[in-house]
Amino acid sequence: MTWLVDGLSGLALLCGAFFVIVGGAGLLRMPDFYTRMHAAGVTDTLGAGLILLGLMLQAGWTLITAKLLLILIFLWLTSPTASHALVRAALSDPQNPPPLLQEDIQSVPSPSSTHLSEGERIEQAK
Amino acid sequence: MLRILGLWSFCAGLWLVLSGYFDIPLLLVFGALSCALAVFIAWRVEKADPEVQPLHLRVGPQIILYWPWLLWQIVLANLDVARRILDPQLPVSPTLITLKPTQRSEIAQVIYANSITLTPGTITTSLSDGVLEVHALTREAAGSLLEGGMDRRVAALERSNA
Numbered sequence A: 001m002t003w004l005v006d007g008l009s010g011l012a013l014l015c016g017a018f019f020v021i022v023g024g025a026g027l028l029r030m031p032d033f034y035t036r037m038h039a040a041g042v043t044d045t046l047g048a049g050l051i052l053l054g055l056m057l058q059a060g061w062t063l064i065t066a067k068l069l070l071i072l073i074f075l076w077l078t079s080p081t082a083s084h085a086l087v088r089a090a091l092s093d094p095q096n097p098p099p100l101l102q103e104d105i106q107s108v109p110s111p112s113s114t115h116l117s118e119g120e121r122i123e124q125a126k
Numbered sequence B: 001m002l003r004i005l006g007l008w009s010f011c012a013g014l015w016l017v018l019s020g021y022f023d024i025p026l027l028l029v030f031g032a033l034s035c036a037l038a039v040f041i042a043w044r045v046e047k048a049d050p051e052v053q054p055l056h057l058r059v060g061p062q063i064i065l066y067w068p069w070l071l072w073q074i075v076l077a078n079l080d081v082a083r084r085i086l087d088p089q090l091p092v093s094p095t096l097i098t099l100k101p102t103q104r105s106e107i108a109q110v111i112y113a114n115s116i117t118l119t120p121g122t123i124t125t126s127l128s129d130g131v132l133e134v135h136a137l138t139r140e141a142a143g144s145l146l147e148g149g150m151d152r153r154v155a156a157l158e159r160s161n162a
Helices: A002-029 A033-059 A063-092 A102-107 A111-125 B002-019 B025-048 B061-086 B106-118 B139-147 B149-161
Strands: B095-099 B122-128 B131-136
Touching: A002 A033, A002 B061, A033 A063, A033 B061, A033 B122, A063 B002, A063 B106, A063 B122, B002 B025, B061 B106, B061 B139, B061 B149, B095 B139, B106 B122, B106 B131, B106 B149, B122 B139, B131 B139, B139 B149
Parallel strands: none
Antiparallel strands: B095 B131, B122 B131
């Protein structure tokens, strides 16, 4: 039985790590603040969830599992609130560029030129 | 009175789980006393701030069904967003949409808004006067919200409460 639990736990930890890395990659690849928030969402829902699940399987039916479950519940209650507060703050500041919409994406051929236009925006701000 | 007792039992349960002491009487008494203090402070705060509303959400059979469904939606949305991140073309189509949630109570609307934000690919940017504004990573994600499957499920939760 232990090898089964260990295997499942290892699998959950590996998948969790994978999603955390993908979330980080998304954070770097996405064109603007708002789309980056979506990439960060991958990290704190499935990434954190799978890692905590893997740790729970390691701990077995102990108090540690109860605590890990509490961490998961609090994380899933607070992270939407935090994302919402961040997005609201970004939208309410008139100095921030408005969210890129699909029309803008189509006029921008590749992610590299998006970075260029971001640089230009900074130049103009100066 | 029942609410105060309920709050105290909740605090005590949390204290037991987090401390892990079950057999040292002195510490258990200290724990019980600190829970009582916390409940007393909460009671005082509630009197001072009339805006505070106790959470009236009974856990019915519906919410037991809603959580696994939401969890499954989160997994599906995660896989979709992860696939798009790893795609060299980066196929995103950010969209802003407004939704009119059909839930009547504020708490149900907040559950709906939080469920949207918790699902990767969609973030609620504002909720006021019964109108939700959502930023979606892709047109497909925005479209599935406009279909209203999640909205109906949260509204059903509300009906089971009333």
